């Protein structure tokens with residue numbers, strides 16, 4: 001998809017479709033009003049027929065415009081004639097792009113960035129148009145014989161007055177970068193486990209490094225991890241024919257001595273549960289257990305494309321979790337890189353085994369902060385459903401920064417407590433700690449486990465089990481939390 005800013009007056013434009021907003025009670029937005037005058041009152045005529053009342057999310061496509069170089073006009077309801085909430089703005093955008101699907105429309109001009117949105121500037125609005133449109137037209141067609149997509153849209157021009165050109169351009173550039181990051185994250189996530197193995201993910205990271213010279217990629221093999229004493233991580237891949245990889249992405253956009261932001265993503269390319277085998281229904285969705293890792297790749301792509309003046313390290317521990325003669329067994333005791341011993345009471349709690357050694361490994365980068373993201377617990381779905389990702393951490397300032405970024409990016413988070421009392425649940429009779437904490441508070445006890453390996457720096461954990469993909473009829477990756485992390489990095493770059 002090609003995105004651009006358009007500063008020319010509406011009546012001089014040439015396109016397959018112009019998107020304009022209308023409010024309730026037949027009130028016109030500025031662009032609707034302008035186009036109404038140049039079309040002898042066409043918009044008012046359509047509104048007076050009553051087919052669209054102006055409620056947020058309603059749409060009417062006017063399919064022929066007499067004597068105009070604009071072929072069609074899409075009217076989009078914006079709701080009451082007052083500043084919109086950010087959510088309602090996005091809702092109107094989504095309705096607009098969805099109603100262009102299954103038409104032959106290729107070139108679109110969108111005037112909706114002119115809307116007043118509460119506490120949001122031109123930059124944010126322009127970026128949201130790119131992000132929402134990009135999200136809506138994504139379709140995973142890699143393995144379909146017929147690769148035709150519902151949307152035929154190829155070019156979207158976003159209008160801006162010359163006086164606001166600069167912030168529109170910045171919003172456009174950010175939107176493009178984040179959209180591209182999200183597309184990579186979704187594509188990798190939607191790929192099946194037989195294609196997207198740990199080695200494939202490592203290969204994709206190397207490709208990304210070729211495309212963005214500011215990204216340095218290195219891959220640790222099992223022999224390297226053995227030398228580092230990563231007994232927890234390596235125990236998971238022992239049950240799989242696919243060798244584990246620890247992928248490092250190093251982005252040095254900041255000053256040489258400035259401490260890096262470390263992003264860690266769980267890269268389980270398929271989680272069968274191991275000897276504590278999962279039940280069959282829905283097990284295919286465990287190909288998505290690498291969404292944390294895919295998020296790290298997508299976010300570093302976006303950061304590199306935006307050339308953010310920050311130092312960022314991405315770490316992706318990647319493995320499969322399979323049942324096998326050499327797999328972890330319940331009761332096995334492992335020695336992690338930190339020296340702490342772990343009793344494996346459930347081999348399906350494998351994500352924390354990968355992450356704990358990666359958290360220890362992160363210390364060598366002398367991090368400013370460490371943020372990990374993982375499809376870690378089914379319990380997170382029970383607690384929070386599929387709306388926010390879970391947030392837990394050992395530093396309030398970092399958690400608050402993430403909550404603020406989540407709000408701006410419309411990629412929500414909800415913080416859960418990480419109190420001392422919960423740590424009790426991880427006690428083991430035979431080792432320093434157990435890898436599961438029983439049936440209560442599963443998301444919290446998982447984070448408690450991780451916290452014991454993140455004591456030496458400011459750390460936050462995102463449990464994305466409910467948000468990284470959709471289940472059911474519209475099954476597919478969401479690309480979350482790339483928007484939130486990109487926003488956090490943008491905020492850090494300007495802070």
Ligand code: BES
Nearest residue numbers: 289346348349375376377378379436465
């Ligand atoms: N990858 C799963 C978590 C998961 C399950 C995410 C379902 C999304 C949907 C993780 O490795 C896992 O299996 N966790 C166990 C932990 C339990 C054994 C303490 C779980 O949630 O059941």
Ligand code: MN
Nearest residue numbers: 271348349350
């Ligand atoms: Mn598991």
Ligand code: ZN
Nearest residue numbers: 268271289351
């Ligand atoms: Zn898992």
